[in-house]
Amino acid sequence: MTSLCRVCSAPAAQRCAGCQQVAYCGRDHQRADWKAQHRDQCRRFKVVRNDRLGRHLVATRHIKQGEIIYRDEPYAVGPKIANVPLCLGCNRNLMPLWQQQPAGNRVDRFYECTRCGWPLCGASCEESAQHKIECSVLAASGYRPNIRPHPSNPEHRESAYCVIVPLRVLLLERNAPERYATVQGFESHLAERLASPLYGVLRSNLVPFVRTVLGLQQYSEQTVLELSAILDTNCYEIRLPEQHVKVRGLYPLGAMLSHDCRPNTKHYFDDRLYMVLVATVDIPEGAVIHASYTQPLLGTVQRRLALRQAKCFDCACERCTDPSEYGTHASGFRCPNCRRAPSFVLAAEPTNYRTIWRCQNRRCSYQERPEQYVARCERLQQELLALDRTDPSGYESFLTRHEPSLHRWNAYILQAKYALTQLLSSARATNGTPKEAPIRRTVELCRDLLAVADRLEPGYGTFRTKLLLELWAALGTLQSLGVLSDPERQERCTVRTELERIAKTDPTVDVSSFGG
Ligand SMILES: C[S@@+](CC[C@H](N)C(=O)[O-])C[C@H]1O[C@@H](n2cnc3c(N)ncnc32)[C@H](O)[C@@H]1O
Secondary structure (H helix, E strand, C coil), X not given: CCEECCCCCCEECEECCCCCCCEECCHHHHHHHHHHHHHHHCCCEEEXXXXXXXXXXXXXXXXXXXXXXXXXXXXXXXXXXXXXXXXCCCCEEHHHHHHHCCHHHCCCCCCECCCCCCECCCHHHHHCHHHHHHHHHHHHHCCCCCCCCCCCCCCCCEHHHHHHHHHHHHCHHHHCXXXXXXXXXXXXXXXXXXXXXXXXXXXXXXXXXHHHHCCCCCCCHHHHHHHHHHHHHHCEEEEEHHHCXXXXXXXXXXXXXXXXXXXXXXXXXXXXXXXXXXXXXXXXXXXXXXXXXXXCCCCHHHHHHHHHHHHCCCCCCHHHHCCCCCCCCCCCEECCCCCCCCCEEEECCCCCCCCCEEECCCCCCCXXXXXXXXXXXXXXXXXXXXXXXXXXXXXXXXXXXXXCCCCCCCHHHHHHHHHHHHHHHHHHHHCCCXXXXXXXXHHHHHHHHHHHHHHHCCCCCHHHHHHHHHHHHHHHHHHHCCCCCHHHHHHHHHHHHHHHHHHCCCXXXXXXXXXX
C-alpha cells in the first residue's frame, strides 16, 4: 500500500528515520511536521497485542543501549492503598519533615490544608496543581481525616489514603476526558481480584467513601472497584528516598509495558515525576521492549507467585522456563545424594507450580515434591529474615552454613550476599578509619554478584549499576588506604568508564564523586 504524506496526503516515499511510523512527500513537509508535532511524537516503538502478553511495546527500529525510549507524563500520582502520612501537594512523607523540627517546637498534628483539612507539608502545598483539583471535593464532603504523627511508629500507615489516587483518576473525567477514557481501556483483572480479601475491604470501605462520603454517586460500585483494579495492575512504585517520596503513579505508556524476568529496560522518575524508560541493552527492531515488575534475586517459584498475586499472570519468559535460569541455578540446590560428583536439583517443569524437583544426574533418583521444596525455601527465608540487619557476621554465618548445600548463586545466597555488601558499605561510612579486610570482602562479593547480574539483568540494569557503584567505592577506599594493586587500579578505571557511560542517560547515577 502506498503511504501518504502526513502533511498534504500526497503519495509519500520518505519515512521518518526515527520511528518509521510516518511518511512524507519530501523534506520540506517532514521538517514542517517535525517542528509542528512529530518531534514530541517520534517514537522508537509501537503498541501491539498478542495472546500471551496482551498489549505490549515492540521496537520499530534498533534501539541502542542507554538510549531513552520515552518520557511518560503521569496521569495520576499519589499514595498507595495504605500509606504513611504524606503531603497531598508534593508527595513527600511527612514524618521525616516533622522529625526535622526541634523537639520543643513539635506539635501533635501535621500542617492541615485550610480548606479540606488533609495533611500537607505547608501552606504553599495548598496551591499545588495536584492538590487544588481534589481539594474542593474533599472540602465539600465535610470529612476530616484524623491523620497524626506516630513518633513511636514512623512506619504507621493510614488507610484513609486509599481514596486519593482513585479520586484523582475520577476527576480526570471532568478535567482531561480523553485521559479518563484511555484509563478505562487499561487491563484490570477485576474478576480475579474481586475474589481476594483486599477487594472485600475495598468494597466495604473505598466504595462508600467515594459514593457516600465524597458524594460521587455517579460512579457505581463496579466502576470504583474496576478503577482500583486498574491501578493495582498498572501503577509503578515511585521511590525517591532522598526526597522522602514513596508513592505510586499511573502512566499511559507504562500501562502498555510488559514484564520479563530479564528486562531490556530500566526506568527512573525525573523531577516532574515523568517516567523515563531507558534501554539497558541494545534492543533490535521488532523485539519486545519490556520491564521487570519483580526482583532479580528471587527464585522462579517466588517470582512467579509474586507476579500472579500482584499482576494476575503466570510468567513464561525465558528465565522462568529455563530450569537453570541462565546457568545461575538461582532456584536450585545441591543434591544431598551426589556428594562425590556434585549435581543440582532443579525443577522438572519450572512453570508448573506443582513440579517435581529432580537431581540432574541421570544416574541419581533423588527428587523432592513441590511442598518439600516450598518448605525448604520458607525455612531459608525465615532464617534470612531473622538475621540482625546491622551485623554482617550473621550473614557470613548464613553463607558458611548454606553455601555448601545450595549453590553460590542460589537466590537465598544471593540475597544474603547483597545484604552483606550493603551492611559492609554502611559500616565503612560510619566506623572511622576503614579496615582492609571488610573492603576486600565487599570487592569479592561485588565481583561475584556482577557475574550474576550479567546473566539476569545485563547491561545498564539497576541492580548491575548499584553493584558497579559499590565496587567503585570499595576500590576507591582501598586506593585511599594505599593498598590498591595494579590490576585493581585497572579494574577501577574500567568500572568508572562504564558508570560514566550509564550516567549519560541516567541522572540517578551520581558521577560527581568520580574525581579520584
Ligand atoms: C501493565 S499491564 C501491560 C499491558 C497489558 N498487557 C494490556 O493489554 O493492557 C500488565 C498486564 O499485562 C499482562 N502481562 C504483562 N507482562 C506479561 C507477561 N510476561 N506474560 C503474560 N502477561 C503479561 C498481564 O495481564 C499484566 O497484568
